[in-house]
Amino acid sequence: MPISHTTTFSISELASEFDVTTRSIRFYEDQQLLFPTRRGQTRVYSAQDRVRLKLILRGKRLGFSLAETRELFALWDETPTGSMKQLRLLMAKIEEKKTALEQQLNDIAMLQLELDSAETRCREAMNELTATT
């Protein structure tokens, strides 16, 4: 059901665009990660919701739990309008995430080296087989 298309989407549009099930999308709503409006019973998703869904899936690719992603949304949403104490806490969370990402970058770099090595060995083995020795 392609919705009015000013800037809104149906659940199946999003599902097929991002290749997830409607079940998943509803589950993300259940977990307070998405907040579509309703036209009667039917869910109507805004462009913002679409972005959020994209971010959720990105989070998954990085191994984040839905809870963690929700935390990140909180970081992003909280237009920093809190007390000094809250702001310090927010900064701490941000730094924490940043160091975790640094760690991930390291991990990925190592894995890439190993895969490259495996690739080389594989290539050599293929050459052995091809060679007319």
Next chain:
Amino acid sequence: MPISHTTTFSISELASEFDVTTRSIRFYEDQQLLFPTRRGQTRVYSAQDRVRLKLILRGKRLGFSLAETRELFALWDETPTGSMKQLRLLMAKIEEKKTALEQQLNDIAMLQLELDSAETRCREAMNELTATT
């Protein structure tokens, strides 16, 4: 029980070194990711096992399931001594992992930008509060 220490480790040594529970380590064995030898009943871990454990944990940080990590181990182990067909399959798997890692790098880069932005906003908010305006 610090074992003979030529190059072997007890389960609790590994557990405390990597800050995981012994339960987890035993579970990884159950899932065919580790293969400690036995001294009587007791598990004895080699340096190789230790490396594997480290790799398992790295995998977890990258969001890999234990099954995926086991697959990676297979890639690594299979000293490429198979048929051409098998080698091509191996190469395909390696490429697949590599592109997945590229995707992850992209994802991380994006997230880093967003976190930097959040950090900036946070700093500005703190300055607002501090300023004697």
Next chain:
DNA sequence: GCGGAAGTTTACGTAAACGTAAAGTAAGTA
């Protein structure tokens, strides 16, 4: 030789992230 620490197996429990079936509604269409 006895208590405590560290190891073991067996087995049931649990949280996260959905899958899947059941049963119903609402809109468009032949």
Next chain:
DNA sequence: TACTTACTTTACGTTTACGTAAACTTCCGC
């Protein structure tokens, strides 16, 4: 009007990755 299609809620089932308790065995120090 009947049929199809897309959407909905409710609710139980499933997989992964362990946690946790129970009930041993082994070894070490005193």
